[in-house]
Amino acid sequence: MTGTGLLISAIIVLIVGAAITALVAKHRLASGYVAFFAALIAGVWVTQLAFAVLADGPVHSASPLLYFPWLNTALVFEVDQLSAVFLLITALSAVCSTLYSIRYMLIYEEYSLARYYPMLLLFFASILSVLSVHNLFFFIVFWEIMTLTSYALIVFAKHDPEVRQSAMIYFVVSQTAVVLMVIAVSVLYLHTPAHSFAIADFKQALATMMVAKPWLAHFCIGLFMVAAATKAGILPFGFWLPHAHPAAPSPFSAVLSGCMVKMGVYRALLVLAVMMPLSAATAVWGVLVALFGTASMVIGTLTALQQSDTKRLLAFHTIGQMGYIWLGIGVGAALLPTHPELAAFGFIAGLFHAINHSLFKGLLFFNAGAARYRTGTRDMDKAGGLMRIMPATTAMAIIASFSISGIPGFNGFASKWLIFESSLLAGFHMPLMVFLAIVAIFISAITLASFLKFLGLVFLGSLHIEPTVQRREVPASMIAAQAVPALFCVLFGVVPLLPIRYLYQAVAATLSSGPGLAFNALFGDSALNITLRTSPGGTVGAWGALMVLAALAGCLLLAYLISRIGRSQTRQVPVWLCGEEHPSAEVRYPVHSFLLPFRRYFKWLYPSVGIPKLPRFRRG
Amino acid sequence: MTAAINLGLALLIGPLLAGTVRKYLRARLHSRQGPPVLQPFYDLFKLLGKEDLRSSPSPVVIYGPLVALAAVLGAALLTPMGTQAPLGQYADMIVFAYLITIAAVATVMVGLSSPSPYSAVGAGREIMMHIVVEPVLIICLVTAAFKSEGLMMWDMAQWYHLHGPTTSMIVAAVALLLALQAQIGKLPFDIAEADTEIMGGPFIELSGPRLALFQWAAFARQMVYASVLAAIFIPWGVGLAFPLNILAHLATVVAIIAFVGLIDVVNPRLRIEQAMGYFAGVIGLALVALVLAIAGF
Numbered sequence: 001m002t003g004t005g006l007l008i009s010a011i012i013v014l015i016v017g018a019a020i021t022a023l024v025a026k027h028r029l030a031s032g033y034v035a036f037f038a039a040l041i042a043g044v045w046v047t048q049l050a051f052a053v054l055a056d057g058p059v060h061s062a063s064p065l066l067y068f069p070w071l072n073t074a075l076v077f078e079v080d081q082l083s084a085v086f087l088l089i090t091a092l093s094a095v096c097s098t099l100y101s102i103r104y105m106l107i108y109e110e111y112s113l114a115r116y117y118p119m120l121l122l123f124f125a126s127i128l129s130v131l132s133v134h135n136l137f138f139f140i141v142f143w144e145i146m147t148l149t150s151y152a153l154i155v156f157a158k159h160d161p162e163v164r165q166s167a168m169i170y171f172v173v174s175q176t177a178v179v180l181m182v183i184a185v186s187v188l189y190l191h192t193p194a195h196s197f198a199i200a201d202f203k204q205a206l207a208t209m210m211v212a213k214p215w216l217a218h219f220c221i222g223l224f225m226v227a228a229a230t231k232a233g234i235l236p237f238g239f240w241l242p243h244a245h246p247a248a249p250s251p252f253s254a255v256l257s258g259c260m261v262k263m264g265v266y267r268a269l270l271v272l273a274v275m276m277p278l279s280a281a282t283a284v285w286g287v288l289v290a291l292f293g294t295a296s297m298v299i300g301t302l303t304a305l306q307q308s309d310t311k312r313l314l315a316f317h318t319i320g321q322m323g324y325i326w327l328g329i330g331v332g333a334a335l336l337p338t339h340p341e342l343a344a345f346g347f348i349a350g351l352f353h354a355i356n357h358s359l360f361k362g363l364l365f366f367n368a369g370a371a372r373y374r375t376g377t378r379d380m381d382k383a384g385g386l387m388r389i390m391p392a393t394t395a396m397a398i399i400a401s402f403s404i405s406g407i408p409g410f411n412g413f414a415s416k417w418l419i420f421e422s423s424l425l426a427g428f429h430m431p432l433m434v435f436l437a438i439v440a441i442f443i444s445a446i447t448l449a450s451f452l453k454f455l456g457l458v459f460l461g462s463l464h465i466e467p468t469v470q471r472r473e474v475p476a477s478m479i480a481a482q483a484v485p486a487l488f489c490v491l492f493g494v495v496p497l498l499p500i501r502y503l504y505q506a507v508a509a510t511l512s513s514g515p516g517l518a519f520n521a522l523f524g525d526s527a528l529n530i531t532l533r534t535s536p537g538g539t540v541g542a543w544g545a546l547m548v549l550a551a552l553a554g555c556l557l558l559a560y561l562i563s564r565i566g567r568s569q570t571r572q573v574p575v576w577l578c579g580e581e582h583p584s585a586e587v588r589y590p591v592h593s594f595l596l597p598f599r600r601y602f603k604w605l606y607p608s609v610g611i612p613k614l615p616r617f618r619r620g
Numbered sequence: 621m622t623a624a625i626n627l628g629l630a631l632l633i634g635p636l637l638a639g640t641v642r643k644y645l646r647a648r649l650h651s652r653q654g655p656p657v658l659q660p661f662y663d664l665f666k667l668l669g670k671e672d673l674r675s676s677p678s679p680v681v682i683y684g685p686l687v688a689l690a691a692v693l694g695a696a697l698l699t700p701m702g703t704q705a706p707l708g709q710y711a712d713m714i715v716f717a718y719l720i721t722i723a724a725v726a727t728v729m730v731g732l733s734s735p736s737p738y739s740a741v742g743a744g745r746e747i748m749m750h751i752v753v754e755p756v757l758i759i760c761l762v763t764a765a766f767k768s769e770g771l772m773m774w775d776m777a778q779w780y781h782l783h784g785p786t787t788s789m790i791v792a793a794v795a796l797l798l799a800l801q802a803q804i805g806k807l808p809f810d811i812a813e814a815d816t817e818i819m820g821g822p823f824i825e826l827s828g829p830r831l832a833l834f835q836w837a838a839f840a841r842q843m844v845y846a847s848v849l850a851a852i853f854i855p856w857g858v859g860l861a862f863p864l865n866i867l868a869h870l871a872t873v874v875a876i877i878a879f880v881g882l883i884d885v886v887n888p889r890l891r892i893e894q895a896m897g898y899f900a901g902v903i904g905l906a907l908v909a910l911v912l913a914i915a916g917f
Contacts, residue, residue: 544710
């Protein structure tokens with residue numbers, strides 16, 4: 001099999017898998033294994049296809065699968081380099097989350113898994129389809145299937161009224177976004193020369209509208225962007241996100257953050273870089289995207305600092321991290337008309353962070369889920385110090401937290417670094433971007449604080465659990481599901497040029513105006529060390545990951561040698577509490593006191609409106 | 621060669637600066653004799669030989685101190701000290717700022733892993749100080765980057781040497797000098813350790829070699845942060861012949877540390893929220909520098 005055959009077979013495998021899991025749902029473990037193997041087969045095929053596309057260029061199916069003559073539209077699967085990047089994200093997310101689900105879903109004893117695995121597999125099938133149609137009619141159809149299946153998965157634990165309410169918020173918000181998209185598509189459809197839904201025709205229609213009716217063209221673009229921002233969790237449109245993530249079962253929270261919100265990024269990129277004709281207006285939209293991204297980054301991350309529920313904390317950080325991605329893309333679009341080489345940095349940075357975010361945020365939800373699996377609570381005050389009983393999960397949680405906080409050597413640093421560099425370099429031409437970059441760096445310090453709190457209270461410190469909790473690590477399949485993304489977090493952190501090389505191709509193929517400069521002219525000649533250049537000769541930024549990390553390892557050895565100079569002996573002693581004796585629960589530093597002076601002093605930084613709440617739709 | 625110079629300066633000059641400032645400045649202002657100049661070294665080597673008492677078996681507590689010292693030494697390799705840094709062409713200002721952050725991360729993680737509540741309080745304070753102080757460093761360096769149109773630290777130093785003093789860079793230098801006091805944990809900002817209040821904060825449960833590593837990291841950090849200020853904002857020695865450029869750099873660093881030591885002696889410790897208020901002001905000053913740079917001053 002080659003080309004779109006791989007994709008179609010992957011979708012069929014997922015649908016067949018959904019049918020089988022629906023039939024065998026009574027056998028809870030068996031249906032988990034079926035779902036995992038279906039996702040694994042589909043994932044391997046999709047990966048094979050994505051790498052083929054990144055190497056040899058786009059593919060499309062030879063004959064249409066469906067044809068609606070009355071709408072002049074046909075279902076043709078088409079995969080280009082940009083969708084290949086997102087297909088890879090989806091494949092990894094699908095494999096890891098189904099593997100994790102096998103054991104994790106056993107804790108939901110009172111619910112039938114017939115409402116979980118079939119929906120999950122259909123959800124992945126719909127995402128694969130959304131990514132590979134270049135026809136807005138089928139795009140919306142598949143987008144709607146994605147929304148409905150994700151709603152069904154969020155509302156899975158339906159006996160809890162809070163879950164039902166959160167899911168309802170999600171449902172209403174995403175349906176509104178779909179309506180906006182339908183309006184925009186209908187308007188544009190009427191303006192296409194041949195009345196078709198193909199993206200190429202829409203592009204042409206937008207170009208003529210820009211001249212004839214510019215306000216209508218920008219209105220349509222605005223509707224598309226609002227719909228994309230809603231899915232991506234960009235505030236003020238993405239307020240469903242902190243409600244829906246804690247409500248969903250942990251493996252699906254990982255998919256929501258790791259995979260589904262990225263569809264908003266894909267949508268935004270399609271509009272900004274593919275559909276919209278390149279003009280001065282592109283820069284205005286870019287600045288708007290960057291501003292909204294920065295606002296979400298600030299509000300999301302600062303609110304996260306207030307949380308004591310692990311999954312809610314992670315959900316607010318998703319809003320914050322999506323803000324970083326939008327900042328990168330916004331910088332790219334803002335500079336597209338004038339400085340294509342800096343625009344390439346911005347787009348690559350945004351895409352790279354999207355990939356990295358799907359890796360480390362998926363992993364973090366798995367970590368939080370593992371803590372929930374063992375202790376039965378998501379409250380950081382009720383369970384802590386899990387390192388004693390769950391060393392492997394703690395190691396993964398440390399990797400994930402270091403990645404999201406941007407510690408050099410982990411993938412989050414590489415992409416955040418590229419986002420900072422692109423916005424700082426953009427700032428030399430557009431000073432606003434310098435200030436956005438500084439806000440981003442400040443927020444990155446707050447992200448670090450928040451994850452040190454998460455690590456410190458949930459995993460490090462002295463063990464603090466209910467006496468009934470089993471003192472064991474989580475099952476091996478859940479550890480394996482965490483180890484895969486953790487491995488990529490480290491790999492992309494140490495060798496960032498590996499993914500960047502592919503992303504450059506994706507961005508170069510997507511931008512009609514090209515990336516400005518060749519790969520080596522932008523990122524330097526070395527295969528391992530990045531040296532950023534905007535003009536031949538002058539290096540403006542550098543991250544020689546391998547050199548610096550090797551030097552750091554040398555310094556570590558030196559520090560070890562220094563520590564052994566005196567050949568001191570070690571001895572275990574009890575903790576010293578100023579001569580008094582207290583049980584460890586009494587002297588525990590509670591989560592609400594943590595960083596309290598900061599939150600109090602910088603109250604004015606916090607938005608006074610808060611996250612808007614929808615009225616209750618159903619009585620609990 | 622240059623790597624050895626930078627590591628040597630960080631490891632040896634750091635404690636030596638602490639010794640001289642303590643002996644000549646602090647003791648004289650207190651009208652007393654003071655300890656010998658090499659006292660910090662005596663302390664370090666004594667600690668390295670003492671018994672290592674462990675109240676927590678956590679690997680974070682055991683390896684954290686190594687990471688803290690290694691991160692500071694790694695940052696020293698990226699810092700221009702009179703000449704281009706040994707790894708200068710492999711890292712820019714962002715990498716430097718994030719690499720030296722690892723030392724703070726190690727401190728906080730060690731603090732949170734220890735069962736003592738004082739330690740958790742100190743760790744929380746360390747994070748809060750980091751949040752408010754780090755932006756000052758970044759904004760000042762971005763100001764220099766705006767001037768030299770690049771993010772490489774050595775290019776900034778060379779640009780400033782060539783184009784002479786500018787208003788924005790002087791304002792940025794003042795802001796960075798004010799932040800330095802907290803970056804190297806001196807009074808009135810030694811809030812995280814606060815010996816007389818929370819008994820060393822994150823370090824309360826450490827002893828022997830692991831305490832020595834943290835102390836040595838703190839000494840080396842003084843040298844690294846003071847070097848950034850000296851190399852980029854006061855680069856008068858750039859372009860001199862080999863030993864002279866490093867000596868010129870050292871002279872600037874000594875002057876900076878002496879100034880910081882003077883403030884340390886004559887001030888009481890601030891409360892954490894007072895310190896945050898103060899640094900909100902310093903961030904404002906740094907932003908003024910940046911706006912001036914954008915406006916072309």
